[in-house]
Amino acid sequence: MEGGPGVIKKFMYVNRKAPYGTIYALESLEVVLIAAAFDQDVSLAFIDDGVYQIAKGQRTKGIDVKNFSPTYRALEGYDIEKLYVAKESLEQRGLTEDDLLVDVQVVSAAEMADLMDQQDVILSF
Amino acid sequence: MTMLHIVNKSPFERNSFDTCLKNAKAGSAILLIEDGVYAAAKGTAVTEQLKKVMGNHAVYALWPDVEARGMQDRTIEGIKLIDYSGFVDLTAEHSNVQSWL
Numbered sequence: 001m002e003g004g005p006g007v008i009k010k011f012m013y014v015n016r017k018a019p020y021g022t023i024y025a026l027e028s029l030e031v032v033l034i035a036a037a038f039d040q041d042v043s044l045a046f047i048d049d050g051v052y053q054i055a056k057g058q059r060t061k062g063i064d065v066k067n068f069s070p071t072y073r074a075l076e077g078y079d080i081e082k083l084y085v086a087k088e089s090l091e092q093r094g095l096t097e098d099d100l101l102v103d104v105q106v107v108s109a110a111e112m113a114d115l116m117d118q119q120d121v122i123l124s125f
Numbered sequence: 126m127t128m129l130h131i132v133n134k135s136p137f138e139r140n141s142f143d144t145c146l147k148n149a150k151a152g153s154a155i156l157l158i159e160d161g162v163y164a165a166a167k168g169t170a171v172t173e174q175l176k177k178v179m180g181n182h183a184v185y186a187l188w189p190d191v192e193a194r195g196m197q198d199r200t201i202e203g204i205k206l207i208d209y210s211g212f213v214d215l216t217a218e219h220s221n222v223q224s225w226l
Contacts, residue, residue, distance in 0.1 A: 018135050020193055021160035049135050052163065055195040062189025062208075069195075092137065094168025094199070 009120040010041045015050035017125065019069070020060070025053045026068055028125035036078035043082035043119075044075075045112060046104070050125075051089045056101045072102050086112055126220035128153040132161035133226065136171045141225040146174065151181040156207075156215060158187040165191065166199040179203055187212060 013032050017024040035042050046054060053069070060067040075081075083104040090096065090106065097106055107115070116122060130149050136142035142164050149155060155178075157165050164171055165186040175184065179201075188206040191197055200206065207215070216222055 018138070018160045018163065018194070020190075021133070021135065049138050049160070049163070052194060057195035057197060058193060059195070059197075060193040063193045065193065067193075092170040093163070094166060094172070 008039065008041050010043070010118060011035050011121045011123065012043045012045055012116060012119040014045045014047060014116075014122060014124045015053055016048040018049040018052045019058070020063065020065055024125040025050070026066075028123075029068060029071055031123060031125075032075070032080065033078065036075075036080055042080045043084065043115070044080065045084045045086070045115065046089070047086040047112070048089050051085055051093060051095060051100075054083075054085075054100045054102055054104070055095065056099055069101060075102070084112060084115060126218070129215055129219035129222045130155045131222060131224045132157050132164065133159040133224070135160040136164040136169075142171065143174075145223075145225040146178050149178070149182060154183045154185065154215065154219060156185045156187070156212070157204075158190050158212075160194075162186050162190045162194060162196055165201055165204050166196050167201050168199070172201060175201060185211070185215065 013028055015028050019025040054072050058067050058069040083102060085104045085106050087106050087108050130145050130153060132142050132145050134141040164175055185205045185207050188208050
């Protein structure tokens with residue numbers, strides 16, 4: 001039954017902004033948690049400066065802003081385990097998978113394009 | 126007295142950093158704050174660009190912003206890390222401030 005109760009759609013959240021300079025990253029995370037509450041098939045993509053959202057070692061006491069980076073580690077508990085990171089974006093920033101605070105799949109631009117193509121809904125942040 | 130240039134945008138998202146480097150006179154100081162601190166990290170696509178101008182400019186990065194973004198162990202050697210009172214001192218020590226928003 002299209003659109004009825006119990007329908008599971010594939011949602012992808014595309015994150016392209018650094019965590020604290022704008023509100024996008026935090027807003028994305030909030031909406032991700034909402035989708036998870038509705039038992040949807042959720043995946044997260046981190047592209048461009050979005051990869052900085054999951055950089056290890058964030059300590060925000062000095063800027064008086066909530067450090068929401070530990071929340072990415074809690075996503076697993078909501079059955080959100082599909083985290084995709086753009087390889088090129090990591091490389092451009094001198095980062096490797098070891099510099100990230102969650103387990104991710106590092107993918108090429110072509111692979112990312114395929115993943116996006118498979119979604120029912122894409123939400124951009 | 127020289128000018129203080131402030132960059133608060135990521136060098137990967139905006140061209141503020143690039144334009145700042147092109148327009149800063151030798152001897153002027155460059156301060157990286159907020160998302161601008163990503164330019165202070167080693168091994169990135171803009172690291173060489175920054176290293177090249179470090180002979181002509183004192184480069185500073187705001188420590189609380191560096192730490193918030195998890196960049197504390199990756200800053201390029203020679204960049205001076207300052208706190209908020211250091212930020213105030215810099216603005217007082219320079220003749221003028223140019224913010225590359």
